[in-house]
Amino acid sequence: MNNHHHELDRILSALSEANAHEFEAARPMPGSVYHSVRVHEREMQNLFRREWMCLGRSCDLAGEGDYVADRVAGVPVLAVRQANGSLKAFLNACAHRFAQIAVEGNGSRRLFVCPYHAWTYDAAGVLVRAPHMEDLENFDESTHGLREIHVEEWQGFVYVSLAPVRPSPLNARLTQLTDEVVGRYDMARYQTVIRDTMPVAANWKNMIENFIESYHVFVVHAATFATDGKMPTDYVCGPDMAWATCHWGTRTGGEGRSIAHASNTALEGDWRRTTVVVCVFPNHLITLAPDYLWSVTVKPDGVGAMQADWSVAVPPEVLGDVGDAGRAAWLAQLRGFMDAANDEDKPVIEALHRGTAMTPGAGRYHPIERNLWNFACYLERMFKSDTEAT
């Protein structure tokens, strides 16, 4: 075994030890997990190039030819709505000499034309034109389509996987989360109103961990989220699950944000005032409230840098109340609120990364940080699963 393996083995043992076998005995992950290049390489291989990665929301790809072009673990990918309503996803790389085809972002196209030599593909990835190749011998257009990758939709989100073999279906992995917690909100009907990206000077896992615990809310978000009056004791952790984690908080009183619209009759009892925070492992974060949905896809950019692609969506009954005339002002206010919340989180996420450069001790979880332990146990399991052969 070489030194790289020794380093990784040492870190994985430390992680196993910190995770213990039960939450009550567990401790936060050792700092090396956030700083080691070897761990980062293992994450690229075992997580980002293998697991289901969220590219955005289904409602933003509603019509035939609507697409999103993005990058997963540095690999350009493309998801396109088909004529029959299904999605196909591809490597966003030309079959000629592999130039990236579509520019990153959302759009709608009947045909995808490579900017290099104009090879042209339809929405199904079939090569329909290869200029000046007509007279070549042994050139069969049908063997030069875009390379398909795995795609699946869950609750109004689009996911792809770069794995050589299709991972187990995401919908099956998330059955408990859907049936017991988030399904009642029907979040697929929420309409995207803001989409943006935020760079953060931290490891991607620092952002995940900050998002999935609400212990920090009463301190860090005193001016934003905490104004709804919830305290740490108002939060409850969901069940331990293999592929996701969640917790939620219920408003005890007051009016305004995080409460179901009067015309929403699907949400009952306390759920009308409950906000759920979810991580679909490894890197998709969701805050789901009766009146808004905040989604973040966390993309590593090396060990100590990342990008948070985030969006906000709201249910149609809330949008209906806003109306066309008031929309610009309403949107500016929502935007201001989200910017303030992001500005509150960013420095603490970056502080987490600096602080773990050398771990000062064993640390300790508060009971409402159980979601972090769920995440750490998932990482331990995935890091150990051997994919060297693929």
Ligand code: FES
């Ligand atoms: S690389 Fe796309 S047409 Fe040549």
Ligand SMILES: [Fe+2]
């Ligand atoms: Fe936060």
